[in-house]
Amino acid sequence: MAGSIDHEIALGTADDLASLPILGKLHEWVVTVDHKRLGIMYITGGLFFFLVAGLQAATIRLQLAMPDAGIVPPQVFNRLLTMHGTAMVFLVGMPILTGFFNYLVPLMIGARDLAFPRLNAFGFWLWFFGAFLLYFSYIGGDGLYGAGSAPDVGWFAYAPLTELPFSRGNSTDYWILSIFLTSIGTTATAINIIASAFCMRCEGMTLSKMPVLVWLAIVVAFMMLVALPPLSAAQAMLLLDRFLGAHFFDTQAGGSAILWQHFFWIFGHPEVYILVIPAFAFASEIIPVFSRKVIFGYSVMVAASCAIGFISLSVWAHHMFAVGMTPAGNSFFALSTMLVGVPTGIKIFNWLGTIWGGKLRFKVPMLFSLGFLFQFLIAGLTGIMLAVAPFDWQLTDTYFVVAHFHYVLIGAIIFMDFAAVYYWFPKATGRMLSETLGKWHFWLFLIGFHLTFDTLHFAGLRGMPRRIYTYQPGRGLDTLNLIASIGALVQGVAVLILVINVLRSLRSGDSAGNDPWDAWTLEWSTASPPPEYNFAVSPIVRSRRPLWDLKHPEDPDWKYE
Amino acid sequence: MAAVPTTVSAAGTPWSQALPRRGRVGILALILTESTFFSIFVVAYIFYLGESLIGPFPKDVLSPPILNTICLLSSSVTIVLAVRALRAGSIRTFAIWWFITFALGLEFLTGTALEWRRLIYHEGLTIRTNLFGTTYYSLVGLHALHVTVGLLLILLVMVLTMCGYMNDRHVERTDVLSWYWHFVDAVWVVVFLTVYVIGR
Numbered sequence: 001m002a003g004s005i006d007h008e009i010a011l012g013t014a015d016d017l018a019s020l021p022i023l024g025k026l027h028e029w030v031v032t033v034d035h036k037r038l039g040i041m042y043i044t045g046g047l048f049f050f051l052v053a054g055l056q057a058a059t060i061r062l063q064l065a066m067p068d069a070g071i072v073p074p075q076v077f078n079r080l081l082t083m084h085g086t087a088m089v090f091l092v093g094m095p096i097l098t099g100f101f102n103y104l105v106p107l108m109i110g111a112r113d114l115a116f117p118r119l120n121a122f123g124f125w126l127w128f129f130g131a132f133l134l135y136f137s138y139i140g141g142d143g144l145y146g147a148g149s150a151p152d153v154g155w156f157a158y159a160p161l162t163e164l165p166f167s168r169g170n171s172t173d174y175w176i177l178s179i180f181l182t183s184i185g186t187t188a189t190a191i192n193i194i195a196s197a198f199c200m201r202c203e204g205m206t207l208s209k210m211p212v213l214v215w216l217a218i219v220v221a222f223m224m225l226v227a228l229p230p231l232s233a234a235q236a237m238l239l240l241d242r243f244l245g246a247h248f249f250d251t252q253a254g255g256s257a258i259l260w261q262h263f264f265w266i267f268g269h270p271e272v273y274i275l276v277i278p279a280f281a282f283a284s285e286i287i288p289v290f291s292r293k294v295i296f297g298y299s300v301m302v303a304a305s306c307a308i309g310f311i312s313l314s315v316w317a318h319h320m321f322a323v324g325m326t327p328a329g330n331s332f333f334a335l336s337t338m339l340v341g342v343p344t345g346i347k348i349f350n351w352l353g354t355i356w357g358g359k360l361r362f363k364v365p366m367l368f369s370l371g372f373l374f375q376f377l378i379a380g381l382t383g384i385m386l387a388v389a390p391f392d393w394q395l396t397d398t399y400f401v402v403a404h405f406h407y408v409l410i411g412a413i414i415f416m417d418f419a420a421v422y423y424w425f426p427k428a429t430g431r432m433l434s435e436t437l438g439k440w441h442f443w444l445f446l447i448g449f450h451l452t453f454d455t456l457h458f459a460g461l462r463g464m465p466r467r468i469y470t471y472q473p474g475r476g477l478d479t480l481n482l483i484a485s486i487g488a489l490v491q492g493v494a495v496l497i498l499v500i501n502v503l504r505s506l507r508s509g510d511s512a513g514n515d516p517w518d519a520w521t522l523e524w525s526t527a528s529p530p531p532e533y534n535f536a537v538s539p540i541v542r543s544r545r546p547l548w549d550l551k552h553p554e555d556p557d558w559k560y561e
Numbered sequence: 562m563a564a565v566p567t568t569v570s571a572a573g574t575p576w577s578q579a580l581p582r583r584g585r586v587g588i589l590a591l592i593l594t595e596s597t598f599f600s601i602f603v604v605a606y607i608f609y610l611g612e613s614l615i616g617p618f619p620k621d622v623l624s625p626p627i628l629n630t631i632c633l634l635s636s637s638v639t640i641v642l643a644v645r646a647l648r649a650g651s652i653r654t655f656a657i658w659w660f661i662t663f664a665l666g667l668e669f670l671t672g673t674a675l676e677w678r679r680l681i682y683h684e685g686l687t688i689r690t691n692l693f694g695t696t697y698y699s700l701v702g703l704h705a706l707h708v709t710v711g712l713l714l715i716l717l718v719m720v721l722t723m724c725g726y727m728n729d730r731h732v733e734r735t736d737v738l739s740w741y742w743h744f745v746d747a748v749w750v751v752v753f754l755t756v757y758v759i760g761r
Contacts, residue, residue, distance in 0.1 A: 115583040115586075115587065116583070116587060187594055190590065190594070191587050191590040191591055191594075192587075194586060194587075194590045195583040195586045195587040195590065196583075198580070198581055198583075198586050199580050199581050199582065199583040199586055200580070200583065201580065203576040203577075204576070221590075222593075224594075225590055225593050225594040225597070226593065226594070226597050227597075228594070229594055229595075229597040229598035229601065230597065230601050232598060233598050233601035233602060234601065236699075237605065237699065240688065240695070240699060244688050244689065245688065245689035246688050246689060246694075246695040246698075246699065247689070247691065247692050247695045248605065248695055248696075248699075253614060253691065253692060254609075254612045254613060254614045254691075254692050255609075255612075255692060256608070256609075259605070259608065263601060266601075
């Protein structure tokens with residue numbers, strides 16, 4: 001039968017665990033260096049913090065649902081805002097993408113594990129400790145001065161606001177140290193991915209025969225290596241300022257008030273692409289399988305991703321148009337920002353070209369991918385609008401910007417994360433997620449998302465500043481904010497359905513088999529879940545779709561590539 | 562339908578030899594990320610040149626550490642000679658060159674310590690004195706930290722050698738360590754030019 005590939009080879013001891021007592025099982029997970037388990041731990045951790053930071057966002061929306069609401073005091077609001085932003089980037093976006101790359105890259109290149117398995121475990125536990133530390137600040141952040149609990153300086157923590165005189169207590173130190181640790185963990189993963197993709201590919205898999213996802217993993221890993229150190233370095237400087245009395249960001253000693261902004265955004269803008277390129281990677285694997293066509297323009301796709309990687313390193317100051325740079329500076333960063341839209345547009349056309357004329361199957365992963373395509377296009381268009389410096393002067397730090405980047409972070413990234421969960425969950429667990437619940441999840445999330453973030457664009461156009469904890473009635477913001485908050489509630493219900501779906505499937509989901517989607521990359525050739533050694537024998541590939549070649553020996557891909 | 566989409570590939574086929582070694586790729590990736598980290602501190606140093614409101618200023622108190630620099634840069638040569646000896650199978654020659662590398666690195670670190678002692682106790686320059694102190698101690702200190710890590714790793718290999726564990730199977734690992742050491746030396750060239758040539 002096409003679509004299921006049986007293994008003759010006994011796939012070993014995956015069930016040995018069932019006989020262990022609970023502590024034994026836990027111990028197995030703690031000491032593991034297996035890329036699949038670490039991947040699952042990353043993704044589970046990321047989804048856990050997605051719920052936590054999502055609840056914080058819900059509280060923010062509750063406070064803003066009506067004017068002059070007194071749900072939370074201003075200080076608590078600032079902490080919610082800071083923790084929501086920081087957690088969603090470093091504790092949700094990053095671990096979910098490193099988790100998927102951890103899980104998929106070795107399987108897709110036909111390797112047994114990543115190049116440095118122990119380094120991989122080290123990276124995960126650093127991330128885990130950093131994540132713990134960030135939320136521990138709620139208890140431990142009081143510090144010597146008794147001021148504040150969790151960090152309340154915003155996710156970009158602008159110095160000199162974060163200097164000691166303005167940010168007493170230890171809450172900011174928790175922000176610095178926890179993010180510093182997660183960055184080191186991420187760097188370890190990046191080194192691992194690069195070494196694995198270049199050194200561990202199975203026989204026949206030349207660079208041009210790698211799945212698109214692996215290519216994009218390489219691009220992301222390089223960006224992590226180049227973009228994370230500026231943040232870590234700036235955090236080290238801030239720590240020196242706060243603890244040893246150095247003057248990096250101390251304006252009274254001649255230090256600069258905007259140097260932090262530069263260092264932060266040299267990290268911060270590439271970070272957006274670090275988060276979104278994995279979404280491109282998932283789309284480039286899922287859309288072809290559900291369109292029953294090869295990816296349109298493989299080499300152009302890879303080249304465009306590399307171009308995005310390079311160009312995105314030189315656009316950071318478009319976050320700083322309002323700071324007051326020179327006209328030349330403004331022009332440069334406006335133009336480079338528009339330039340990055342070109343390779344991004346090329347990718348959109350590639351996905352459309354893949355769908356065009358395909359035999360579409362509207363399963364849940366495909367539905368989320370189509371939502372992603374549409375929303376990412378809108379997000380890109382508002383991005384081009386904000387790249388125009390005078391337009392940005394008008395709308396900077398309003399809800400228009402908030403709506404724009406949530407369109408990228410949720411409309412594109414979270415949508416593709418969900419698609420990837422539905423697509424690879426059967427591989428990781430051996431069980432299918434329910435299509436019915438999945439469709440409920442998709443439609444409710446889609447409706448909730450548009451209710452919230454479409455309206456927030458207009459709140460921004462009407463001048464609602466970001467980060468305010470309340471607003472006065474009668475400014476034309478009441479209805480828009482109420483609709484946005486209702487949308488947040490709908491999104492919350494949708495995410496709850498995902499949680500129920502996952503728990504239900506783990507207990508009693510349909511058996512997935514090796515290859516439920518009739519897909520083409522190597523991970524579907526092994527058992528679900530794959531044995532610890534992944535492949536009983538090292539695969540040999542001849543084309544970009546090794547499983548197609550196997551299923552269609554009369555018409556293999558390698559004849560045409 | 563065939564069971565496994567694959568055939569067995571015997572170990573040591575030309576394919577597995579055609580791919581780069583993971584240790585080398587890994588250390589190159591580490592060097593890339595460390596270079597970015599250093600470059601931010603170098604940028605901060607240059608950005609704050611001449612911005613200090615009070616003294617002491619670089620031209621008053623800094624003198625180029627020529628001997629230190631010669632020692633550190635020549636240690637890059639000795640570590641290459643050491644790895645070459647190991648590759649040729651001569652453990653004794655390896656041990657000698659490796660020890661000289663360690664001694665040269667230690668001399669550099671001592672030199673930095675003495676310079677800091679002079680600056681702190683005689684010139685009154687600390688990290689909180691002015692922007693020059695802030696950027697100088699953090700940049701030179703970051704480099705000294707990397708020298709220290711390198712020296713600890715070199716010491717580890719030295720101990721293993723003395724215990725008789727070294728043989729030609731470790732050529733690649735010592736080679737990877739030597740790449741890190743070259744990186745530390747190359748960073749010193751940048752730091753030296755920034756702090757003692759351009760910044761003075």
